[in-house]
Amino acid sequence: MTSGISRRTLLVNGALVGGATFFGPWRHHHVYAQRKDKPILIGLTHDASGQFANSGQDEQRGTIMAIEEANARGGVLGRKLAYITADTETTPATGSRVAERMITRNEVAFLVGAIQSGVANAIGQVAQKYGCVYFNTNSSSPTESGKDCKRVKFVWDGSGANFALAAADNAVRTFGKRWQLLTNDYVWGHNTSKATRAIATRFGAQIIDEILVPVGTRDFSPILLKVQQAKPDVVAAAVGGDDFKVMRQEVVKLGLDQKPAWLNNQQDWPDVYGLGIEAVFGVFGTTWYHKLPLPGVTDLVRRYKQRWPETRIDVPGNVFYNGYMAMWELVRAIERAGSTNNIKVIKALEGHRMSARDRLQHHDAWIDPETHHVQQTVYLAGRNDKPTDQTDYFKILSWAEPGKVRDPESAKTCKLQSYENTPTYEQ
Amino acid sequence: MDLLITLGPHLLNGLALGLLFALVALGFMLIIGVMEVINLAHGSLFALGAYVAVALVTPDGGLRLAALAPYFGLPIPSRFVVALLLAPVLVAGVGMALEVCLRRTYGRDPLYGLLLTFGAALVLEELIRLVWGPTERFLPVPAAITGGITVGGLIYSVYRFFASAFAVAMILLLWLFLQRTRYGALIKAGAHDSEMVRALGVNLPRLRLLVFAFGTALAAVAGIVMAPIWGVRPHVGVDAVVPAFVVIVLGGVGSFWGAVIAGLLVGMVVGITGAFATAWSLVSMYILLIVVVTIRGRGLLGKKSVLER
Numbered sequence: 001m002t003s004g005i006s007r008r009t010l011l012v013n014g015a016l017v018g019g020a021t022f023f024g025p026w027r028h029h030h031v032y033a034q035r036k037d038k039p040i041l042i043g044l045t046h047d048a049s050g051q052f053a054n055s056g057q058d059e060q061r062g063t064i065m066a067i068e069e070a071n072a073r074g075g076v077l078g079r080k081l082a083y084i085t086a087d088t089e090t091t092p093a094t095g096s097r098v099a100e101r102m103i104t105r106n107e108v109a110f111l112v113g114a115i116q117s118g119v120a121n122a123i124g125q126v127a128q129k130y131g132c133v134y135f136n137t138n139s140s141s142p143t144e145s146g147k148d149c150k151r152v153k154f155v156w157d158g159s160g161a162n163f164a165l166a167a168a169d170n171a172v173r174t175f176g177k178r179w180q181l182l183t184n185d186y187v188w189g190h191n192t193s194k195a196t197r198a199i200a201t202r203f204g205a206q207i208i209d210e211i212l213v214p215v216g217t218r219d220f221s222p223i224l225l226k227v228q229q230a231k232p233d234v235v236a237a238a239v240g241g242d243d244f245k246v247m248r249q250e251v252v253k254l255g256l257d258q259k260p261a262w263l264n265n266q267q268d269w270p271d272v273y274g275l276g277i278e279a280v281f282g283v284f285g286t287t288w289y290h291k292l293p294l295p296g297v298t299d300l301v302r303r304y305k306q307r308w309p310e311t312r313i314d315v316p317g318n319v320f321y322n323g324y325m326a327m328w329e330l331v332r333a334i335e336r337a338g339s340t341n342n343i344k345v346i347k348a349l350e351g352h353r354m355s356a357r358d359r360l361q362h363h364d365a366w367i368d369p370e371t372h373h374v375q376q377t378v379y380l381a382g383r384n385d386k387p388t389d390q391t392d393y394f395k396i397l398s399w400a401e402p403g404k405v406r407d408p409e410s411a412k413t414c415k416l417q418s419y420e421n422t423p424t425y426e427q
Numbered sequence: 428m429d430l431l432i433t434l435g436p437h438l439l440n441g442l443a444l445g446l447l448f449a450l451v452a453l454g455f456m457l458i459i460g461v462m463e464v465i466n467l468a469h470g471s472l473f474a475l476g477a478y479v480a481v482a483l484v485t486p487d488g489g490l491r492l493a494a495l496a497p498y499f500g501l502p503i504p505s506r507f508v509v510a511l512l513l514a515p516v517l518v519a520g521v522g523m524a525l526e527v528c529l530r531r532t533y534g535r536d537p538l539y540g541l542l543l544t545f546g547a548a549l550v551l552e553e554l555i556r557l558v559w560g561p562t563e564r565f566l567p568v569p570a571a572i573t574g575g576i577t578v579g580g581l582i583y584s585v586y587r588f589f590a591s592a593f594a595v596a597m598i599l600l601l602w603l604f605l606q607r608t609r610y611g612a613l614i615k616a617g618a619h620d621s622e623m624v625r626a627l628g629v630n631l632p633r634l635r636l637l638v639f640a641f642g643t644a645l646a647a648v649a650g651i652v653m654a655p656i657w658g659v660r661p662h663v664g665v666d667a668v669v670p671a672f673v674v675i676v677l678g679g680v681g682s683f684w685g686a687v688i689a690g691l692l693v694g695m696v697v698g699i700t701g702a703f704a705t706a707w708s709l710v711s712m713y714i715l716l717i718v719v720v721t722i723r724g725r726g727l728l729g730k731k732s733v734l735e736r
Contacts, residue, residue, distance in 0.1 A: 048561060225437060246658050
């Protein structure tokens with residue numbers, strides 16, 4: 001198909017629009033045209049290196065698979081979806097740089113992807129500056145939908161507070177009141193531990209100590225010795241990514257996985273897959289599991305295997321799931337909005353309800369209009385002593401309705417920018 | 428007494444860690460001593476050792492050749508021993524290739540050697556990423572050296588005891604090699620005055636090649652022993668080369684026992700801060716280094732070295 005615009009006209013108009021954007025007082029960031037033959041370009045901001053490289057690549061498999069499936073159905077609004085990727089390196093500064101480049105140079109329509117909350121926050125700030133809708137797919141600091149919330153940002157994973165709310169009461173009653181916190185020394189760790197502290201003490205726990213775990217810690221022996229010396233009833237760990245992988249192996253090697261009781265806030269599938277079922281210990285939260293006895297789950301697993309036959313993670317986990325579901329909801333939101341205009345898409349997302357059937361979960365989910373956080377079913381799981389196959393690591397212990405684990409604190413601290421203060425953005 | 432009970436386990440743990448730091452540093456030191464080259468690729472060679480071991484121990488660790496199926500039918504202990512013996516030899520080959528590249532830098536500004544080895548480190552890291560991917564891998568160890576044993580009411584990792592004993596054995600063997608063998612004597616002589624060694628009729632290029640291969644093999648051995656503790660990822664070499672450098676400068680460049688003592692000191696400082704001031708654990712070794720070199724410019728047991736020219 002040929003366009004009706006000559007190359008010269010295109011360049012001149014582009015320069016005029018670019019110049020106007022740069023020099024003028026306007027808050028609009030329109031491109032030269034929104035043509036039907038122009039694909040909707042998605043900027044995928046997934047980590048490919050650093051502490052969360054493994055998870056970043058897993059959520060990328062989810063977003064790409066959803067894009068491909070949407071294109072196979074004809075795209076959205078008559079336009080195909082296209083994507084570009086860049087490694088955000090598990091580094092906020094890189095996340096910020098990547099987001100800026102994708103918006104200003106690549107002219108992406110939307111940004112999708114994040115594991116580390118510092119990176120997500122950095123991308124969110126850039127996205128808000130331009131008005132580009134951004135889906136934080138997998139980072140879980142309560143601040144992402146709390147004090148760092150943004151009008152353009154939507155948070156798809158459960159937060160540390162959701163998981164603590166789902167687990168703390170039962171853990172205090174079952175295991176005891178003397179709690180020790182292990183906190184990864186970055187934004188997610190701090191805020192998750194802060195939420196856990198508040199929630200656990202509300203249920204009667206005493207926090208006897210909090211040990212900070214520097215990001216990149218490879219030797220956990222001093223920390224685990226200290227845990228042994230303190231003899232807590234419960235260790236509530238907010239340690240993520242490769243740090244958690246190393247820590248988990250050390251805990252299991254030492255035989256500390258049985259006592260004290262471990263509450264691992266959240267367990268991302270890429271952080272445990274491949275280590276064997278014996279590497280799973282304690283009780284932890286998740287938003288999805290590939291063995292959930294729900295319609296559609298088996299089919300998604302089949303499609304995943306078909307699309308990604310070479311990957312080292314043989315079955316989809318929660319990180320893939322959040323990426324996949326988020327991307328599909330973006331497609332649906334564009335369809336509902338009938339446009340890629342950011343304000344229209346945001347309005348199509350705020351308060352939107354998603355059926356349990358579509359989301360392959362036990363309860364309907366919705367996008368909280370006050371915080372832009374997806375309120376969804378939260379599962380508690382532990383090690384599976386009776387696996388049905390080599391991928392069956394988890395035993396789902398219980399699941400909580402979204403309304404029961406909604407974090408009231410994030411609603412108090414989140415102050416979304418007004419629509420008027422959010423630049424219009426459309427590609 | 429209470430303080431000793433509180434600190435004791437962490438000091439013990441720090442000693443074990445220190446022995447491993449010393450093991451990492453010794454290969455680095457040998458190359459600095461004889462070659463007068465600060466081998467910034469030492470960390471990448473350390474990482475390569477760990478990755479080659481992963482390939483030799485785990486069926487999906489990189490060697491996906493159908494012909495190797497019977498080999499991977501062997502139990503983990505056998506494959507672990509094969510890795511411990513074979514991986515250092517293979518990595519030593521890479522070290523020898525690097526030494527050949529380095530030859531043009533001998534006798535010139537040390538900056539050339541530094542830049543070349545820095546470039547080699549980057550290339551090796553990217554090659555590792557290309558072959559094994561960016562994600563973390565783990566080296567399984569024989570069941571006999573896993574688990575924990577209880578000492579004084581606390582559980583210690585059996586593997587750490589194994590790794591410490593292995594490090595002690597390696598340090599002693601290296602010491603005996605340097606003290607009791609002809610090649611050891613040549614290496615020591617080369618470290619003091621390489622031109623005099625050449626004047627005495629020793630094939631200096633060959634000596635350098637062998638020393639580089641030996642130092643590289645030591646890096647690989649250290650990488651394998653540390654792999655089950657630190658994990659295996661492309662940039663794990665940075666975690667090794669930085670403490671190695673600190674240990675060598677702290678102990679005194681060229682001093683064998685200086686490196687061992689410094690390794691133990693660094694291990695204990697990291698161990699104690701890791702327990703009681705974890706936020707400081709990663710920088711504690713630098714603070715120790717600053718304190719020591721402020722008081723003793725050449726480190727604990729150091730003499731005038733290549734770094735001062």
